[in-house]
Amino acid sequence: MSDARLDTALPPVAGKVEPNGSLADFIWFRTGGPAEWLVRPDTVEALAGLLADLDPHVPVLPVGVGSNLIVRDGGVPGVVVRLPKAMARVSVEPGNRVRAGAGAMGITVASAARDAGIAGLEFLRGIPGTIGGAARMNAGAYGRDTSDILVEATVVTRAGAIETWSAERLGYTYRHSELPAGAVVVEAVFAGTPGDPAAIGAEMDRIAAEREASQPLRSRTGGSTFKNPDGHKAWALIDAAGCRGLRRGDAQVSEKHCNFLLNLGSASSAEIEALGEEVRARVKAHSGVELEWEIQRVGRAER
Numbered sequence: 001m002s003d004a005r006l007d008t009a010l011p012p013v014a015g016k017v018e019p020n021g022s023l024a025d026f027i028w029f030r031t032g033g034p035a036e037w038l039v040r041p042d043t044v045e046a047l048a049g050l051l052a053d054l055d056p057h058v059p060v061l062p063v064g065v066g067s068n069l070i071v072r073d074g075g076v077p078g079v080v081v082r083l084p085k086a087m088a089r090v091s092v093e094p095g096n097r098v099r100a101g102a103g104a105m106g107i108t109v110a111s112a113a114r115d116a117g118i119a120g121l122e123f124l125r126g127i128p129g130t131i132g133g134a135a136r137m138n139a140g141a142y143g144r145d146t147s148d149i150l151v152e153a154t155v156v157t158r159a160g161a162i163e164t165w166s167a168e169r170l171g172y173t174y175r176h177s178e179l180p181a182g183a184v185v186v187e188a189v190f191a192g193t194p195g196d197p198a199a200i201g202a203e204m205d206r207i208a209a210e211r212e213a214s215q216p217l218r219s220r221t222g223g224s225t226f227k228n229p230d231g232h233k234a235w236a237l238i239d240a241a242g243c244r245g246l247r248r249g250d251a252q253v254s255e256k257h258c259n260f261l262l263n264l265g266s267a268s269s270a271e272i273e274a275l276g277e278e279v280r281a282r283v284k285a286h287s288g289v290e291l292e293w294e295i296q297r298v299g300r301a302e303r
Helices: 044-053 106-115 122-126 131-137 197-214 234-240 269-287
Strands: 015-021 035-041 060-062 069-071 076-081 090-093 097-101 150-156 162-166 184-191 251-253 261-263 296-298
Touching: 035 044, 044 150, 044 162, 044 184, 060 131, 060 184, 069 269, 090 106, 097 106, 106 122, 106 131, 106 197, 122 197, 131 184, 234 269, 251 269, 261 269
Parallel strands: 035 076, 060 076, 069 296
Antiparallel strands: 015 035, 090 097, 097 184, 150 162, 150 184, 251 261
């Protein structure tokens, strides 16, 4: 991929910069083309400086661990931002609050809250992505959403400003926020209630066991594929439409949980996305319900 032409001129930035950086190395599906530029800034200030100096027409895409992402086979133009471990720190604050760098995993934040006797954040144990992704898309699990606990988020705008956004300003709805394209969440503050660490831990263990029993956690997958329509469960609609186990090449609808797509080994992103569209068409024909993608699909279909 190193001989591909780069259209984007990248300003200097403190951190790791990788032209034609592989995304398939860490995206959960293990598929898709490279980022034109994969950037891991050292600090929030370095990220802000990069975005301020970058041509405003160049797209910017923040990516965590890629647990809810299809990267198309032609790769992603512009800049993909991946936060470093330094932006994954978690600390406990007065008032039953937890402050988390956007690179932190949900389980890390839930565990910190448990150890501090803060209840209400247990469901983050069931969210496989980073806090940045959870804050952007209002991720949820087991009857709770990020919007239920988020107080505020620190955001670097596409123009390079470092801003603090309240939950109200983020305008949360189901699996959606009003955060504009190209803005990067770098930190979030959550609030819970006093609780017993043992009880909190037991609830986290229950969530972990339920996920293990019902979801294909050890497969190349992308998490929940479609949003739950009002009054329905996406998996049940998919199952009723006869899609359990449906295949297209090495892409398959999980037999364990119908709202998960799998890469059985050598599926292309195009095959995975096409299988998802086939599922949508079959569900529409069977029930009249039009499923909406929950997985984010990014990049060019092909070079």
